[in-house]
Amino acid sequence: MTTIEAGTELPPLTVTIRREDLVRYAGASGDFNPIHWNDRMAIALGLPGVIAHGMLTMASAARVVTDWLQNPADLVEYGVRFTKPVVVPDDDKGATVTFSAKVDKVVDGSAEIDITAIFGDEKVLGRARAVVRVS
Template identity: 65%
Template sequence: MSTVEVGTELPPLSLHVTRADLVRYAGASGDFNPIHWSDRVATSVGLPGVIAHGMLTMALAGRLVTAWAGDPAAVRSYGVRFTRPVVVPDDDTGALVELSGKVTKLDGGIATVAITASFDGRTVLGKAVAEVAVG
């Protein structure tokens, strides 16, 4: 990590989430809710289609921060609000999640990073903020 100051932008990260990723995440997390694999169930409960697990989306945004920090242990805190789902089509491309971040505060060697996560041009995580040791 180079010199960090307020306004420092993290290198953007774009990731595709596929149905295969959802299957792997379900196995790792134990969350086999059919809204994450069945179009029929997802649409029957009012969703536009199969959606990614919220915690998977949060984890992907966390990758942005840990890649920038260079050490996952540097992340002191991390929190988000789930605002919109990431709809994952049943194809080989999946859903494109675009991630960016910016340092908004420095205090005693801790950088506050505001994270933006978007899908289909819309924000999917609100109040996404990490605190990272930088000094």
């Protein structure tokens, strides 16, 4: 990692989420809510279709930071607000989410990093911020 200062941009990350990823995540997390696998149920509840688990989207966003860190354990704080769902179509293409991140400030051995998650033309996470240890 090079010198970390305010304005430093992290390498972007693009993640494709497919229906089979939702099945795997449901098994790992125990979240079998039908909005994550059943179009009929998702639409009946007012959603545009099956959506990715929010925590799966959140974990994917964290990767833009942990992939950049020399030691992923240097991620000491992380939080997001969920603002829009990631709709995962029932096809081979899936849903592509692009993550970018930029250092907002560096203070007392920590860097605060703002993360942006874009699906289609919309931000799907709000106030996504990581705090990392820097030396």
